[in-house]
Amino acid sequence: MRILIVDDHPVFREGVRALLETHDEMEVVGVLGHGRDAAVVAKDQFVDVALLDVSLPDMPGYEVCRTIVEASPRTRVLMLTANDTNDVIRQSLAAGAAGYVLKTEDPSRLISHISAVAQGETVLAGPIAQKVVRQLLEGPQPTVSTKTNDALNALTERERQVFFLAAEGRRNSDIAQQLILSEETIKTHLRNIYSKLGLGNKAELRLFAVQARLAPPQV
Template identity: 35%
Template sequence: MIRVLIADDEPLIRAGIRMILTSADDIEVVAEAPDGREAVELARRHLVDVALLDIRMPVMDGLDALAEIGRTAPGVRALILTTFGERENVLRALRQGGAGFLLKDSAPGELIGAVRAAAAGDAYLSPAATRHVADSLVHAPDTGRATRARARVAALSEREREVLALLGEGLSNADAGRRIHMSEATVKTYVSRILAKLECENRVQAALLARDAGLGT
């Protein structure tokens, strides 16, 4: 059973998320928090597997809560709930090791899938949100990030770069496998190898690196 914490300052949002998640027979909502500080405390107390964190919360926002959970409860996988208007915050969250992000208006199945992916040690990027964030990266001033990213990616084989580019598009292992005619298990092996070579904590950070390096653009 996947143990989930929901952190959002709006009771109706929390109730809606709870209703969606508890419709899945493998997910249990064990705690809810109206602010980031309480979310950190409950994540530790209830030994949750996945924490769903809104960015904008009182007392402590979702980004600070993400960092604190990473320090004090590293086994918890944190997913950021966001809107299109928070691109820079999303980028900061992902670079800090968040397990991914999804939009508040995501379909119920997407929310459930994201929680399952995070609990399995994978990461989830909402395809729509990924494209939106990618646009902001493409038009952002290059402060040397692209040069550094290309230098890191140069250590990969051609096939590894191909898989990395698909991560940059936000594709799952299964979707990436179908795109390049490779089994899901083989893609997973490539992803693990890529993360090790690039010294990325998760596939989300690797996806952002792919965008920085201009792969798939």
């Protein structure tokens, strides 16, 4: 697993590098203190996961995320930051982030989150998920139901099965096993679902389902 670290705090980024290098399956192929070169490095180094701080000196982290996702679609971006404000979380997810984790996360859980993101999963750390889900549930609901019905009617029967399993927080491998399909087929169905529902990733699918009362607000 090839990893890029983008963070403007030298002590923190070197600490993360040291942590990752204790795991044989993880290789740190780049360490940057700014965002301007992140997309180029991600593409040229065939990065699997980019650990990206929201607060960078030259540009917002969510903008860096967007440039990485556009330049290197294979790269999964995990936002790793101390900033858990609602606007920043939404901007990061909208930019294509595969996850959002606080820097205070336990090291062993950080490793687990990175592995999950690399395998195609979406990660929202507990406090962040609670914050976003609570905001969605407290927001206006009337128009969501109509839009949801129209959107779900556009899905095929198999896509609806994948949608509801993904909304429960299931991993791609678990969905594949239950539906007796390959993981690549599940990924294809998810891409189709995202396109039809106007979503960017599994985190947005999960939040869409919670807001529409199609899945419980588990975190």
